[in-house]
Amino acid sequence: MAADLEMRPHGGAPEQAxxxxxxxxxxxxxxxxxxxxxxxxxxxxxxxxxLIYLAVVTLDQGxxxxxxxxxxxxxxxxxxxAGLRSSIIGSIWVVGCTMVLAIPIAVGTAVFIEEFAPRNTxxxxxxxxxxxxxxxxxxxxxxxxxxxxxxxxGLGPSIIAGxxxxxxxxxxxxxxxxxxxxxxxxxxxxxxxxxxxxTKWQTVWHHVLPGAVPGIMTGVILAIARxxxxxAALIMIGAFTFxxxxxxxxxxxxxxxxxxxxxxxxxxxxxxxxxxxxxIIVLMAAVLTLNLIAxxxxxxxxxxx
Amino acid sequence: MTLAAHGAPVSYEDLRKRPFSxxxxxxxxAALYGxxxxxxxxxxxxxxxxxxxxxxxxxxxxxRDFLFKTTWQPLFEPVSFGVWELVAGTVNVVFWSLLFALxxxxxxxxxxxxxxxxNTRRLLKPVLEALAGVPTVVYAYFALLVVTQDILxxxxxxxxxxxxxxxxxxxLAVMILPTIASISEDAMSNVPRxxxxxxxxxxxxxxxxxxxxxxxxxxxxxVAAILLAIARVVGETMIVxxxxxxxxxxxxxxxxxxxxxxxxxLQVGLGDAARGTIDYQSLFAVGAMLFVMTFTLxxxxxxxxxxxxxxxx
Numbered sequence: 001m002a003a004d005l006e007m008r009p010h011g012g013a014p015e016q017a018x019x020x021x022x023x024x025x026x027x028x029x030x031x032x033x034x035x036x037x038x039x040x041x042x043x044x045x046x047x048x049x050x051l052i053y054l055a056v057v058t059l060d061q062g063x064x065x066x067x068x069x070x071x072x073x074x075x076x077x078x079x080x081x082a083g084l085r086s087s088i089i090g091s092i093w094v095v096g097c098t099m100v101l102a103i104p105i106a107v108g109t110a111v112f113i114e115e116f117a118p119r120n121t122x123x124x125x126x127x128x129x130x131x132x133x134x135x136x137x138x139x140x141x142x143x144x145x146x147x148x149x150x151x152x153x154g155l156g157p158s159i160i161a162g163x164x165x166x167x168x169x170x171x172x173x174x175x176x177x178x179x180x181x182x183x184x185x186x187x188x189x190x191x192x193x194x195x196x197x198x199t200k201w202q203t204v205w206h207h208v209l210p211g212a213v214p215g216i217m218t219g220v221i222l223a224i225a226r227x228x229x230x231x232a233a234l235i236m237i238g239a240f241t242f243x244x245x246x247x248x249x250x251x252x253x254x255x256x257x258x259x260x261x262x263x264x265x266x267x268x269x270x271x272x273x274x275x276x277x278x279x280i281i282v283l284m285a286a287v288l289t290l291n292l293i294a295x296x297x298x299x300x301x302x303x304x305x
Numbered sequence: 306m307t308l309a310a311h312g313a314p315v316s317y318e319d320l321r322k323r324p325f326s327x328x329x330x331x332x333x334x335a336a337l338y339g340x341x342x343x344x345x346x347x348x349x350x351x352x353x354x355x356x357x358x359x360x361x362x363x364x365x366x367x368x369r370d371f372l373f374k375t376t377w378q379p380l381f382e383p384v385s386f387g388v389w390e391l392v393a394g395t396v397n398v399v400f401w402s403l404l405f406a407l408x409x410x411x412x413x414x415x416x417x418x419x420x421x422x423x424n425t426r427r428l429l430k431p432v433l434e435a436l437a438g439v440p441t442v443v444y445a446y447f448a449l450l451v452v453t454q455d456i457l458x459x460x461x462x463x464x465x466x467x468x469x470x471x472x473x474x475x476x477l478a479v480m481i482l483p484t485i486a487s488i489s490e491d492a493m494s495n496v497p498r499x500x501x502x503x504x505x506x507x508x509x510x511x512x513x514x515x516x517x518x519x520x521x522x523x524x525x526x527x528v529a530a531i532l533l534a535i536a537r538v539v540g541e542t543m544i545v546x547x548x549x550x551x552x553x554x555x556x557x558x559x560x561x562x563x564x565x566x567x568x569x570x571l572q573v574g575l576g577d578a579a580r581g582t583i584d585y586q587s588l589f590a591v592g593a594m595l596f597v598m599t600f601t602l603x604x605x606x607x608x609x610x611x612x613x614x615x616x617x618x
Contacts, residue, residue, distance in 0.1 A: 030510055032510070033510035033511045033513065036511070036512040037416075037420050037511070039412070040412045040415055040416035040420055041421075043408070043409050043412030043413060043416065044409075044412060044413035044416040044417060044421075044486075046482075047409070047413060047432070047433050047479070047486070048432055050436075050479050051432065051435065054447055054451070057451055057455075104340075105340045106340075108336065108337050108339075108341075109337075109340040109344060111337060111340075112337035112338065112340060112341045113341065117341075122341075125345065126344060126345060129345055129348050130344050131607065132600060133347060135536055135540075135599055135600070135603035136540075136596065136599065136600075137539070137540025137541070137567065137599055138542065139542045139567050139570055139571065139574075139592075140351060140540075140595065141351075142574065143354065143355070143570070143589065143592050144350055144351050144354055147354045148350060151580065168347050171343070171344060171347070172344070199326060199327075200330060201329070201330050201333045222438070225438055226438075228440075229438075229439075229440025229441070231441065231542075231543050232441075232543055232546075232567070232571060235571060235574055236571070236574040240575060259442075261442050261443070262442050265442075265445060265446045265449060265450065266449075266547060273450055276446055276450075277446070280446060283440060283443065284439070287438060287440060288435070288438075291435060291438050
């Protein structure tokens, strides 16, 4: 319909087809409308252009610095000797522990809301609360972690304190993603299972959750990417430290890759800027891979029902 | 109560299991209640932690000084805790980042929803959403070392400070672009076809349909997107802490060094302010204010969607 209006043969000979060609005011409006397409298209390409520009700048500055030595060396005062070893190990520990803590609670909350929750004040409070928690800035979670886990529980600036903090931070987004995945499972699956005599939990465990797994996985992977890139909350709990050993316990002090990038970015020397760019390449490679995996899972399992 | 399939007799074993499975169901339900309770506990803990320490702060500092004075000078004499200087820093970056992100974000949303071929949309939307997945410390690096050093400095010379609000605002704009574009696009796509068809039937052009029919109909979603984007800028820490400076400054000038609320909080977090000192407690006063601001913005966004959504048939 719209295409017909705009694809009238203006270019042809208007004298021969006077009824089709717009003239005067109408022609002007149609010209403006055609022009608007290109203006809007250009504007929407700005985001893509920025993404490409930033990628090119980073690769240009950091690519030459990337090497096996860079990934496996401890941080150092000397930029050319400094590396990511302790921060990569720290990131893996913290993100791993975060997931172990967050996934069961997030899926449990989502199952509760979607499958078991009675319609009462408690339920609506939980729902409202989750959407509000999703909007709380990460630095506030950092303050919570600092006060509760680091100081009150006496865990110090340890891996477990960082993981608890990040687990609370990613909980809302994981719950929301899991809720959506559970909602995608059609009611007929539940009715079938219940009609055959399964209990409520048997239905959820054997039929609803397996169907929701791809959606939950997508949400979880995006949450991993978010946790792996978090900086402010972990600086607040004390991850801005010099670590020159491999973490072996959840009670170790630690640092992570984003904090290391921050550390190198704020140094005045040019050589550290190169290190920061190289570390960004490593971090972005990890984050984009996670995003890609999430996208593939989402596409692969889209039309299951 | 339960009969086994084909009328076969229910075995003693089956019956014996029943009480246990019922007990098991109860235990599971209790565990699920526990999970749901964690989120409530988190909110309680956040509010508790922030406000207990903030109250301690306001025993030392008059709350009227905090809210009405305009000098934030916690570290040297004369000590002054007028939060407006930090709020001004936050408002500064909100203003300038929206100035860039709003037109581009809305144009992107309109293009994707009303103009683009479905294949173009399928390609472009994930790319835009990738921008939302970039860790903010990466944007912080770009804001300081690429935008300010490689673009703003050569362009504006000495008129722009090394740490300045503009470099941070430009990267904040990139950060919130997907928020604005994606949520607005969802709202526009949800406007029913009939409205567009009626407008086309009356002879409207594509642009007229987009701007005068679809956009107004989706306005509540667009406003919610903008409010959520503002909340993200207000709460963002790394970009402003790295690139915008650490000098509290009551200005909306984009070229000067400023400090936002989050920037101050990170500064305190980096130093080892001892527990119980006034510096340490000021962290919670500013944090409480930040929490109230983002909470209000989020609640406002939800209210706008609920209250002003155009409901069709």
